[in-house]
Amino acid sequence: MHWFDTPSLLLISTLFGGMVFFPSIVAPVVFRSLDAAGARTFLRALFPRYYAFIIILSVASVVPLAASLRWREGVWMVLVALSTLWVRQVLMPRINDARDASLEGDEEAKERFERGHKLSVRINMVQMVGVLAVICML
Numbered sequence: 001m002h003w004f005d006t007p008s009l010l011l012i013s014t015l016f017g018g019m020v021f022f023p024s025i026v027a028p029v030v031f032r033s034l035d036a037a038g039a040r041t042f043l044r045a046l047f048p049r050y051y052a053f054i055i056i057l058s059v060a061s062v063v064p065l066a067a068s069l070r071w072r073e074g075v076w077m078v079l080v081a082l083s084t085l086w087v088r089q090v091l092m093p094r095i096n097d098a099r100d101a102s103l104e105g106d107e108e109a110k111e112r113f114e115r116g117h118k119l120s121v122r123i124n125m126v127q128m129v130g131v132l133a134v135i136c137m138l
Contacts, residue, residue, distance in 0.1 A: 015131055026046070048092070077134065083127065087124075095120065
């Protein structure tokens, strides 16, 4: 184990913990504690920060991974950062727009929201599996 593996492991473990904590603890509590409008407002404020957290920790982990020549792990973390950036900047606005139109009665928008939401969940799950794999490799 290279000494650069320690900061990588700390950053990536923190990332994984946050990725698990959000859907398993935060989201269910929000939906149980707030009405639909309040939950929507809260989550729309929280999601950009959640995605920024993933992007920042993924990118930060690449530096010590590269220093210890862990290219496979570094490439995975770059892919996590880039895919999260796409979700945050492209997919999330589309999901929000579709949700708003759906609430106004647009049935096609409801389907777009559901497809977009499912895609974002799938991306996040693949990222989590990959991040866990990187942790195991370290």
